[in-house]
Amino acid sequence: MRKIIASVFVSVDGVFEDPSWSMPFWNDEAAKFAGEQLEAAGALLLGRATYEGMAPAWTARAEGADAGTRRMNEMPKYVVSSTLDTPEWNATFLSGDFAAEIAALKQGDGGDLLVYGSGQLVNALLEHDLLDELRLWTLPVVQGKGRRLFGEDAPVKTLRPVGTTVLGGSGAQVHAYAPAL
Numbered sequence: 001m002r003k004i005i006a007s008v009f010v011s012v013d014g015v016f017e018d019p020s021w022s023m024p025f026w027n028d029e030a031a032k033f034a035g036e037q038l039e040a041a042g043a044l045l046l047g048r049a050t051y052e053g054m055a056p057a058w059t060a061r062a063e064g065a066d067a068g069t070r071r072m073n074e075m076p077k078y079v080v081s082s083t084l085d086t087p088e089w090n091a092t093f094l095s096g097d098f099a100a101e102i103a104a105l106k107q108g109d110g111g112d113l114l115v116y117g118s119g120q121l122v123n124a125l126l127e128h129d130l131l132d133e134l135r136l137w138t139l140p141v142v143q144g145k146g147r148r149l150f151g152e153d154a155p156v157k158t159l160r161p162v163g164t165t166v167l168g169g170s171g172a173q174v175h176a177y178a179p180a181l
Contacts, residue, residue, distance in 0.1 A: 004125060006134050008135070009139060011143040021143065043077060044075060045115045045121070046079050078093075102128075133178050162177060
């Protein structure tokens with residue numbers, strides 16, 4: 001059975017929106033961790049907004065791309081969306097009962113499903129008990145404003161810590177959590 005692993009950049013105050021603010025914390029150690037995480041995945045599972053932001057950015061890097069970029073562009077993507085209808089970037093749209101469709105994907109072969117960003121999707125996966133691991137890349141910055149990963153309508157779920165990775169001199173830490181059983 002596949003696992004669903006969400007990997008999300010958040011500020012200390014919980015903002016995850018448009019993580020361009022995360023770049024000062026990106027270093028060789030973060031790149032290595034992210035590369036290993038991507039290599040271990042069999043496919044991406046994304047929300048519509050994250051897909052719409054990532055697809056043009058990654059496909060623009062295709063010419064002369066390094067191995068990580070090639071991997072990102074070639075791997076299958078499953079996108080939860082009721083509005084998109086022209087799949088590109090090796091994507092399949094999940095537009096029906098997304099929880100049932102994702103549960104079926106989990107039963108399949110092909111490696112784990114990696115979720116980037118996709119705050120609404122992460123919350124829905126938690127609500128439907130479909131998320132196996134949440135990796136919060138906590139960056140030492142307070143954004144003050146912006147969308148928070150867990151808003152007032154977030155599902156109440158108890159998680160258990162399963163590990164922390166400190167990413168070198170940047171002060172960034174990846175806190176991994178699994179659902180408490």
